[in-house]
Amino acid sequence: MIWQCHRLLQWGSGVAAVITAAFLGGLPVRAQDAEVALRCAPFGSIMYVLGNAIQDLSRRDLQGIDIVNSEGPGSTAVTVNMLRQEQWRKSIGCTSLLDYAYAENGVAPFFDKPVPEIRKEIKILFNGFYGAIGILSTDPNIKKAKDLDGKRLALGKVSQAHWGGLPRLFFEAGLPDVKVNMEFMGTDPSHDAMAEGRVQAIISQIVVSPDGVRAFKPGVVTQLFASGRNIHLVGFDEEDFARASKAGVPFRAIEIGSKAIPEAAQSAPVKWIFSPAALGVHKDFPEDLAYEITKFVIENSGKLPEYDAMLNVIASPEGLLGDWTADDLHPGAARAFREAGVLK
Secondary structure (H helix, E strand, C coil), rough: CCCCHHHHHHCHHHHHHHHHHHHHCCCCCCCCEEEEEEEEECCHHHHHHHHHHHHHHHHHCCEEEEEEEECCCCCHHHHHHHHCCHHHHEEEEEHHHHHHHHHHHCCCCCCCCCCCCCHHHEEEEEEEEEEEEEECCCCCCCCHHHHHHHCCEEECCCHHHHHHHHHHHHHHHHCCCCCCCEEEEEHHHHHHHHHHCCCCCCEEEEEECCCCCCCCCCCCHHHHHHHHHCCCEEEEHHHHHHHHHHCCCEEEEEEECCCCCCCCCCCEEEEEEEEEEEEEEEECCCCCHHHHHHHHHHHHHHHHHHHHHHHHCCCCHHCCCCCCCCCCCCCHHHHHHHHHHCCC
């Protein structure tokens, strides 16, 4: 998930605190500690903020291990690198349900052939955020995704996993008969185009708690709703999710309504695509390190919102685990979650 750097200041003092800790006031690396690289997302994304939070906490309170966060190429590229490059197998990266779907379906240009064993190769440590991806429209006649047949839909770039890649894949798998003119503008340009009245439908995203009760809007979404236009929530049907799952794109629905986005023009809830993204590692990542790091993050999860309000959704052992099962987790992470009492 990529947000442009100039949007970063809109996130407020929480991100400023992270940057200050990381670049100005961070504690020096302890020479005796084992250094573990965390390379996930580009500067300005929520996963980058999470990485800096974990780096800062580890330098203060984690004995024997020093986690060093740096800018990464995004979850799909990281997933590919962990599969193919030996040096990445010693790092913490990120992955998501979308990246699993890309690999299992052999979606180009990311994978030149299907990788059916992806879930055995790339294992989960803990969640990074929960995204809800759906459609916003200024046209009240567009009530469901299928109403976009023959119409324009502005999206993020194809390389932006959750703003562009996921909705394209979901439409192809879940609504194959709906012909949409998809324009991959980028996150900021697509939202600006709607604010300026140049497009009537866009793909958007918010960060939500797994039950959909709490929601946090990125700055680009907040600005769009502040434009004064009547913006409607547009969702998908259950049959869209069932068809997509059958086609190998198994995302579940999450209800989004007035509690999550009170600025929307209508109050009836709609079904958006629920997509968690997680910090993960290669299966060969040392089990003791996976255990110690996951245990530390679980024990310090309540401190994460101090770095940014969006991290509220993972500020508990339950939030860090989410829908992942023991089979999804790295064995070291599974042991930490069992000890925390949230995994059987």
